[in-house]
Amino acid sequence: MSDPILKVRDVTREYVIGGGLFSKPRVLQAVKGVSFDVERGSTLAVVGESGCGKSTLARILSMIDPQTAGTVEIDGLNIDISKTGISREMRRKVQIVFQNPYGSLNPRQKIGHVLEEPLLLNTDMSAAERRDTALAMLEKVGLKPEHYGRYPHMFSGGQRQRVAIARAIMLKPKLLVLDEPVSALDLSVQAQILNLLKDLQDEMGLTYVFISHDLSVVRYLADKVMVMYYGEVVEYGTREDVFDNPQHAYTKTLFAATPDAGVEAIRKRVAAKKAASAA
């Protein structure tokens, strides 16, 4: 039975750019009429190159920017922040984790405060309750209670991303938007964060919108895959469909561009090089 938590219909986002002294402003459509559903507890991966509108979409879903047209429905709530503003109830539904954990944490804020702030703003918990919740959350994401009083610069990139994830799930959201959460991280740390995300999803029944340009990560995590190109959805299907039988030319380019770490591919390349140098 289908139970979509997120319904997006014909969402468009326009930016007006330019309009300098001598030039007329022009309208740029970053997202051009995008529609999709995400099932409760599943992961939708949004793939595309930079400038294809995937981060704009993330900003609309996480209520940072309003859409220009179209409807977004999250867990039964209609989201159009340009008209209705944002209520506490809406805030609790969606949270976002950004790409760069070095830029997304305030350097002057202790980790404990980072985690408590969403509670302070959106709930009526007492200070002691907030502290307990924050400490429990630290443990949940694989950090230690003594990290509570530390500042972001005392952490490594992977640990910071854990903090950013912890902050995002403090309010127990239904939907988590992950905007390239592992692309700034090392391979081995990346694996740890991906494992954490999988564990949290199982435990809390989270739904993910996972934005990435790394197909190997997408293949590991996603249930459904949506490929965007110049603001439009060019391919949308289950992971197996998209990976086994890509339809659109851009998707094929993307697959061809992904480095192949298979032994066969290396053997071929080494042999080709040897042949070229012998000739």
Next chain:
Amino acid sequence: MALLDIRNLRVEFDTAKGPFRALDGVDYTVDAGEVLSIVGESGSGKSVAMLATMGLLPNTATITADKMEFEGLDLRTLSAKQRRKVIGKDISMIFQEPIASLNPCFTAGFQLEEALKVHTSLTGRQRRERVLELMHSVGIPEPERRMNSFPHQMSGGQCQRVMIAMAIACAPKLLIADEPTTALDVTIQKQILDLLMQLQRDSGMALIMITHDMGVVAETADRVIVQYQGKKMEEADVLSLFEAPKHPYTRALLAALPENATGDRLPTVSDFAKSFAAEEARA
């Protein structure tokens, strides 16, 4: 004779808590025309080693080595002036953040020309021609117009192309690329890697590729050095490294590739930490 020959390189940094050893006795050799990949996670000392070779480390760093030679020239005893004659001409380097490594105040063409002004005796007109030629060879469309563009007017991929053009301006014998594609998209990454490999093939220069991405290693390297916490874990040619990794850390790195995931969870390096300890004890 190897083009670059470094023996027992150690780098220490002075910190408030006393000296910190970033690199602990590692050997590097590169032959002319060879592509060497140095792989490791952050903190493994892979960038530090090459910055030490270039003489770009801050003076809080103490560099010692038994041997540090480029074409028979001892890099340890060079004066700053002598070093400037080699660096940027025979050895050049490109960095991870293309947009941050270009000067935002000057046009791409000006910055490219600067490298030529310092290292060659070309006239202004010849330099301009060479700049256009270089921009063309790294695949920048409309070089005449792009010459006068500032870094912020170009995309990350184009900035990286300008960096590469600058690095190959004086036909170096050794190019060091420090995570050249980490900040870029997959499709752009492919283009930049293809460009680097094509330039390397055509000019026969040696290339050292520093990366944490095993995929990039698989696509580019002839020989691979795997580093972990300032020590060399394994050195092998690319095929034998992927076919039969010897060191447990290398196996851990390969297993952490999401495409190699077999079960529900990705193995992480810490899962392999025990087998490192065993390896260390034996060594």
